Amino acid sequence: MPVGYVGLGIMGAPMVRNLLRVGVPVHVWARRLEQAQRLVGDGAVPEESLASLVRTVRVLFLNVSDTPDVEGLMLDEGGIVANARSGLIVVDHSTIDPMRARHIAEKAREAGVIFIDAPVSGGERGAIEGTLTLMLGGPEADIDRIGPLLERVGRTLTRVGDSGAGQIAKACNQLIVGETLVAIGEAFALAEAAGVDPARVREALLGGLANSKVLQMHGQRLLDDDFVPGFMAHLHAKDMGIVANTAASLGLDLSGAERVRAALARALEHGHAYDDSTILARYCIPER
Structure with a gap:
């Protein structure tokens, strides 16, 4: 069949x-x-x-x-x-x-x-x-x-x-990936502001507890300015809207999710809707 x-x-x-x-x-x-x-x-x-x-x-x-x-x-x-x-x-x-x-x-x-x-x-x-x-x-x-x-x-x-449990898990996935990208963006910004090479910082972190697939894959994308889409920013923004709406319906205030949404909104405003969602890390700090 x-x-x-x-x-x-x-x-x-x-x-x-x-x-x-x-x-x-x-x-x-x-x-x-x-x-x-x-x-x-x-x-x-x-x-x-x-x-x-x-x-x-x-x-x-x-x-x-x-x-x-x-x-x-x-x-x-x-x-x-x-x-x-x-x-x-x-x-x-x-x-x-x-x-x-x-x-x-x-x-x-x-x-x-x-x-x-x-x-x-x-x-x-x-x-x-x-x-x-x-x-x-x-x-x-x-x-x-x-x-x-x-x-x-x-x-x-x-x-x-x-029914619905798979979608809850996916919402959690998008939340964790988004917040991790915000953290990486902030970490790289901190390193740069202190005059330290973010690539060397990433290399050091890969050997410790901060290591993750997001740091491995998307951290390198950030260093390479490689935003060829595997998962587009506008779709991640849509997914984070689902996270926010679901949280609100359950009476939860997820402040971290709102920071991810704000970074994605700034990325989209700057014309990155169809770039890879890794781009949100470039916009995790408002003035960047």
């Missing part, structure tokens, strides 16, 4: 190719036909409509930009829930509002559709190499059923809990 895929951008397209590479038949649909056609040479089968795609497959992957996109695909008239056969499993790799993910899952469940939130971390490189981290929320038995498919696109798969 073929699987379906909607969302064929910087993350979705290489994930589709990884499925095709191991012999999984993949049917695709995109509002922009050229996105689907680019995958035909890899073996993907384009569908003429979302409805025809939904009726063809038993597992459907989504990988789109934001909460309204997922809600529209799932719940709009003529969308996935309206056209699905009972038992369809929808795996959403998008990063969306956790509370809305729970709402979507409930509406899907009423129609006999299983909705699994499965946001990813690892960026474009992880998507290409099939080494993504997947944070999963949904029924354990259904996640286990599609485990062999998930293993084709990710290296680390963790069921965090019920």
Whole structure:
């Protein structure tokens, strides 16, 4: 039985190719036909409509930009829930509002559709190499059923809990990465102001408790002025909005999250929306 895929951008397209590479038949649909056609040479089968795609497959992957996109695909008239056969499993790799993910899952469940939130971390490189981290929320038995498919696109798969739990984990991920980038930006600024080479500071820190993947990868990006996007700044800003809204709905005041949002806002104001989100470290101090 073929699987379906909607969302064929910087993350979705290489994930589709990884499925095709191991012999999984993949049917695709995109509002922009050229996105689907680019995958035909890899073996993907384009569908003429979302409805025809939904009726063809038993597992459907989504990988789109934001909460309204997922809600529209799932719940709009003529969308996935309206056209699905009972038992369809929808795996959403998008990063969306956790509370809305729970709402979507409930509406899907009423129609006999299983909705699994499965946001990813690892960026474009992880998507290409099939080494993504997947944070999963949904029924354990259904996640286990599609485990062999998930293993084709990710290296680390963790069921965090019920519906929405994967999105909560992704929000935590974006918060930690963002605050770590702010800390690195401040550390490099401190070193420069004191007349010390930030590259040498980073080298020293890599051998101690401050070492992290963010310092390893994005610290070097900062030193190299390398902001070719793996994960774009405007998407990180969107994700930090999700963090802020979720925290507010739960009565939490996350001051660190607001500093990340402010740095990203300054980066976007200076024209860096489509640069890698590492750029936020350049704007963690307002006057920089």
